[in-house]
Amino acid sequence: MTPSHNFCGSHEHDLSRRSFLGGLSAVGAGLLGTSGAVNTFAADGLNAALKKGNKRVILLWLAGGASQLETWDPKPGVPTGGPFADIPTDIPGVHISELMPKMAKRMKHSCLIRSLNTKDGGHGGGADLMLRGRRDEPTLKYPDLGAVVAKELGRMDSQVPDYVNFYTSTEGRGSAKTTPGFLGARYGAINLHDGKKLSLPNIEKLESITKGDHEARADLRNFLSSRFDQGRGLSAVKSHAAAYARVHGLMSCEKLFDISDEPQHIRDMYGPTQFAEQTIMARRMVEAGVPFVRVSRAWWDSHGQNFETHLEMVPELDRVLSALIDDLKQRGMLEDTLVVTMGEFGRTPKINGSLGRDHFATAWSASLHGGRTVPGAVYGKTDAHGNRVVEGEIGAGEMFATILEAAGIDHTREYHVGARPIPLVNPGIKPVTEVIA
Amino acid sequence: MDRPLNTNFVSKKELNHKHIAFSMARVPGSGHYYHGASDSGVYQVDHADEKPEAKRFTAEGHSSYILGTALNSRHLFTGGWDKNLIWWDRETGKAVRKQKAHGKWLRGVEVSPCGKQLATVSDDMVCRIWSTETGSLLAELKGHEAQTPNNYPSMLFCARYSPDGSRLATGDKVGHVVIWDTESFKPLQTLDAPGHYTWDPSARRHSIGGLRSIAFSPDGKQMYTGGIHKIGNVDHLGAKARLEIFDLETHESLAVLSGSDKCKGLVEHIEFESDGKWVVAGGGDHKGWLMFIDPSQPKIIREVPLPMHVHEFNLNEVGNQIFTVGHEKSVRLDLQV
Numbered sequence: 001m002t003p004s005h006n007f008c009g010s011h012e013h014d015l016s017r018r019s020f021l022g023g024l025s026a027v028g029a030g031l032l033g034t035s036g037a038v039n040t041f042a043a044d045g046l047n048a049a050l051k052k053g054n055k056r057v058i059l060l061w062l063a064g065g066a067s068q069l070e071t072w073d074p075k076p077g078v079p080t081g082g083p084f085a086d087i088p089t090d091i092p093g094v095h096i097s098e099l100m101p102k103m104a105k106r107m108k109h110s111c112l113i114r115s116l117n118t119k120d121g122g123h124g125g126g127a128d129l130m131l132r133g134r135r136d137e138p139t140l141k142y143p144d145l146g147a148v149v150a151k152e153l154g155r156m157d158s159q160v161p162d163y164v165n166f167y168t169s170t171e172g173r174g175s176a177k178t179t180p181g182f183l184g185a186r187y188g189a190i191n192l193h194d195g196k197k198l199s200l201p202n203i204e205k206l207e208s209i210t211k212g213d214h215e216a217r218a219d220l221r222n223f224l225s226s227r228f229d230q231g232r233g234l235s236a237v238k239s240h241a242a243a244y245a246r247v248h249g250l251m252s253c254e255k256l257f258d259i260s261d262e263p264q265h266i267r268d269m270y271g272p273t274q275f276a277e278q279t280i281m282a283r284r285m286v287e288a289g290v291p292f293v294r295v296s297r298a299w300w301d302s303h304g305q306n307f308e309t310h311l312e313m314v315p316e317l318d319r320v321l322s323a324l325i326d327d328l329k330q331r332g333m334l335e336d337t338l339v340v341t342m343g344e345f346g347r348t349p350k351i352n353g354s355l356g357r358d359h360f361a362t363a364w365s366a367s368l369h370g371g372r373t374v375p376g377a378v379y380g381k382t383d384a385h386g387n388r389v390v391e392g393e394i395g396a397g398e399m400f401a402t403i404l405e406a407a408g409i410d411h412t413r414e415y416h417v418g419a420r421p422i423p424l425v426n427p428g429i430k431p432v433t434e435v436i437a
Numbered sequence: 438m439d440r441p442l443n444t445n446f447v448s449k450k451e452l453n454h455k456h457i458a459f460s461m462a463r464v465p466g467s468g469h470y471y472h473g474a475s476d477s478g479v480y481q482v483d484h485a486d487e488k489p490e491a492k493r494f495t496a497e498g499h500s501s502y503i504l505g506t507a508l509n510s511r512h513l514f515t516g517g518w519d520k521n522l523i524w525w526d527r528e529t530g531k532a533v534r535k536q537k538a539h540g541k542w543l544r545g546v547e548v549s550p551c552g553k554q555l556a557t558v559s560d561d562m563v564c565r566i567w568s569t570e571t572g573s574l575l576a577e578l579k580g581h582e583a584q585t586p587n588n589y590p591s592m593l594f595c596a597r598y599s600p601d602g603s604r605l606a607t608g609d610k611v612g613h614v615v616i617w618d619t620e621s622f623k624p625l626q627t628l629d630a631p632g633h634y635t636w637d638p639s640a641r642r643h644s645i646g647g648l649r650s651i652a653f654s655p656d657g658k659q660m661y662t663g664g665i666h667k668i669g670n671v672d673h674l675g676a677k678a679r680l681e682i683f684d685l686e687t688h689e690s691l692a693v694l695s696g697s698d699k700c701k702g703l704v705e706h707i708e709f710e711s712d713g714k715w716v717v718a719g720g721g722d723h724k725g726w727l728m729f730i731d732p733s734q735p736k737i738i739r740e741v742p743l744p745m746h747v748h749e750f751n752l753n754e755v756g757n758q759i760f761t762v763g764h765e766k767s768v769r770l771d772l773q774v
Binding site: 064076077079083084085169170171271272273274275297298299301302303304305308309311312313315316351352353354355356 | 455456457475476477500501502517518519542560587588589590592639640641642643644645647672673674675702721722723724725745746764
C-alpha cells in the first residue's frame with residue numbers, strides 16, 4: 001500500500017491486527033475491550049498461515065432484491081425473460097443483460113454465481129441469512145459478514161473504522177441490520193444513515209475547543225499515560241491508550257467523506273448519483289485501511305413495473321460497479337479488494353399483472369470481483385426459464401464461506417464463546433472453490 | 438340528434454392467451470384487430486368468428502416485447518423493445534420492411550389520421566416521423582430530456598396525433614408534453630403534468646409512473662393526459678389512476694381526475710367517443726378497468742373492472758364496442774342499450 005492510501009496519516013496502518021496480537025500472545029483477552037465473552041485468542045493471531053495479505057471487502061448491497069434476469073442471468077426469448085436482450089461479454093460464451101454494457105467489458109475481472117437457492121423470500125429473513133450465512137440460535141447471535149471481516153482483517157491499532165455501513169434510504173434498513181453478534185460491539189458497524197451529511201457520528205470536535213487545544217490535550221494525555229506506564233507495562237494502560245488513539249484517529253477521518261478532492265474524471269466515471277458518491281467514499285475508506293464497507297443501494301423491490309425500475313437502477317449499478325473495478329485496478333488495489341454484489345434474494349421469473357417480479361430465493365445470482373476470485377468464472381446454472389437451479393446449487397452458508405475465502409479469510413477458523421468452539425460457518429458448509437484462486 | 442350519454446358497457450367476450458398483449462390496432466369498421474405481444478409475436482383476433490381466438494399473424498420478426506401496433510390501408514406497423522420497426526403486408530402477413538428505428542427501446546407507434554405518416558417514440562427520447570409510402574425518415578423530433586432531474590434515464594412513453602392530423606403530441610416520464618406541427622415538424626407548445634411522476638428521494642430512491650397516454654379532444658381544443666397519482670410505495674402501482682386535462686388554447690391545466698380505490702394504477706390509453714360526448718380511459722395495476730368520463734363537467738361517471746391490466750383498447754366507430762388487450766387476456770365489451 002502506498003503512503004497516499006493512508007488518509008489518516010499514520011504508519012501504524014501497516015501493522016496488522018494479527019501480527020500485533022502475535023507479538024502479544026501473553027496478553028489477556030481483556031485487551032480486546034468490548035469483545036465480551038469471546039475468547040478471541042483461542043485460535044487467533046498465532047496462525048501465520050492464515051495471513052493472506054491486507055484484503056478489503058466492499059459489499060454493494062442490492063437491498064430489496066435485484067432481478068437476476070435483468071442483470072447476471074438473462075433469459076431472453078422465453079416467457080419469463082422479460083423484454084431485455086442479452087449481450088456477449090469479454091468472456092466467450094458468457095452473456096449478461098443488455099442493461100450492463102460496461103460490466104460486459106469487465107467480466108474478466110468478475111465472477112458470477114448463478115445458482116443461489118437460499119430458501120427465504122422474506123426481506124428480513126433473507127437479509128439476515130445472506131449477511132450472516134446462517135440463522136441465529138436462541139442463545140447465540142452470530143456476527144454478520146462485516147463484523148467477521150472487521151475482526152479478521154481489521155487492525156487492533158487502527159485509526160479508521162473497521163466496518164462502515166452506508167444505508168441512507170429508509171426502506172429495508174431495519175431488515176438488513178448490522179450486527180456484531182457474539183463478537184461484541186468492538187466489531188459493530190458504524191452505520192451512516194443521513195443522506196445529506198455523511199460522516200462518522202458523534203466524533204466532531206467541539207466547536208469550543210480549538211484544533212491546537214485538541215492536539216495539546218492529546219499530547220498531555222499521552223505524556224501522562226506514558227509516564228504512568230513506565231516500569232509498569234500494564235495491559236490496561238495500553239488498552240486505554242489504544243482506545244484514545246483510535247478515537248483520535250477516527251476524528252481525523254472526516255476527509256474520507258469529502259469527495260470534492262476526487263479528480264473530476266473519477267467522479268464522472270462513477271456518475272452523479274448518491275449511490276455513486278457513496279461508492280467513491282467506500283473506495284476511499286478501503287484505501288485508508290477500512291476492512292469492510294457496505295454500500296446499501298435501496299430499493300429494488302419491483303413488485304410493479306419491474307422493467308422500468310430496472311431500467312433506472314441497473315444502468316446505475318453498471319456504471320458504479322464498473323467504475324469501482326476500474327478505479328481499484330488503476331490504484332493497484334483490485335487484487336486486495338473484494339467487491340461483492342448481492343441482496344437478500346432475486347426476483348420471480350413469473351411476471352405479474354403489474355409487469356412486476358416478486359420475491360424469489362430459489363434461483364438467483366450474485367457477483368464477486370477482485371480479491372482472490374477467479375477472473376471470468378461463472379459458477380452454477382439455472383434452467384431455461386430461470387425457475388430453478390440445475391447445476392451447482394448453493395445456499396447462503398456457502399455464499400458466506402465463499403466471500404470469506406475470496407477475502408483471504410479461512411472459513412474453517414473457529415472462535416470460542418466461553419468453552420464452546422464456534423466455526424465461522426456451520427459444519428459441513430464449504431466455499432465454492434471453483435471461484436477462488 | 439344528440440347521442441345519449443350511455444356508457445353501460447359490459448364484458449361480453451373474454452379471451453385467454455399466454456402472452457401479454459401490449460398494443461393493438463383495429464381494422465376500421467370491424468371487430469378484427471391485431472395485437473403486439475410479449476412473446477415477440479403479432480396476433481390477430483376477429484370477433485366476427487364464431488369462436489374468436491388470438492391467432493398468430495406473423496412468424497419471425499421481433500425479438501422482444503411489441504409495444505406499438507398501428508395500421509393503414511396496406512400495412513401493419515409494429516415496434517418493440519428490440520428497437521425495430523417492421524412493416525407487415527396485411528394481406529400476406531409477410532414483413533416488407535424492417536429497420537432499426539431507434540437507439541433504445543421503442544415504446545409506441547402511431548399512424549396519422551391520413552395514414553401517410555408514422556410516428557415512433559423511444560427511450561432514446563426522440564420521436565421519429567416516417568413516410569408510410571416510401572419508408573423514408575421525414576423528421577426527428579427532439580424535445581425531451583434524456584435524464585430525469587434525479588439523473589436517471591427518462592422514457593418517452595407515448596405519442597398521439599390530433600384528430601385532424603395537424604399536430605402530434607409526445608409525452609415522457611416526468612410528465613413533459615411537446616406538441617409538434619406535423620408539416621413543419623416544429624414544436625408548437627409544451628405542457629407539463631409532473632403529477633404523473635413519482636420520485637421517492639428517501640425511502641426507496643427510485644421512481645414510478647410517468648405520462649403514459651395522451652388524447653386530443655375531437656375539436657382539438659383540449660388534451661387529456663393519463664398516468665398515476667403520487668405513490669407512497671413506489672414498489673407497486675398502488676395509487677389512484679390519474680387524468681389531467683389541459684386547455685390547449687390557454688395552456689392551463691383544467692382539471693385532475695382521480696379513479697376510485699377500485700381504479701388504481703396507470704392510465705395506459707385514452708379515447709374520445711367520436712362526437713366527444715364521453716371519454717374512456719383504460720389501464721390498471723394487477724387488475725384492470727375502464728373509466729368513463731363526462732368531459733362537459735368534467736368527471737368520472739362510471740368505472741368498469743376488468744380481469745387484467747389493460748395495456749391498450751380501441752373503441753369502434755359507432756361507439757358501441759370496446760376491444761381491450763392486456764395481461765394474458767383480451768376482453769370485448771358491448772354497449773347495452
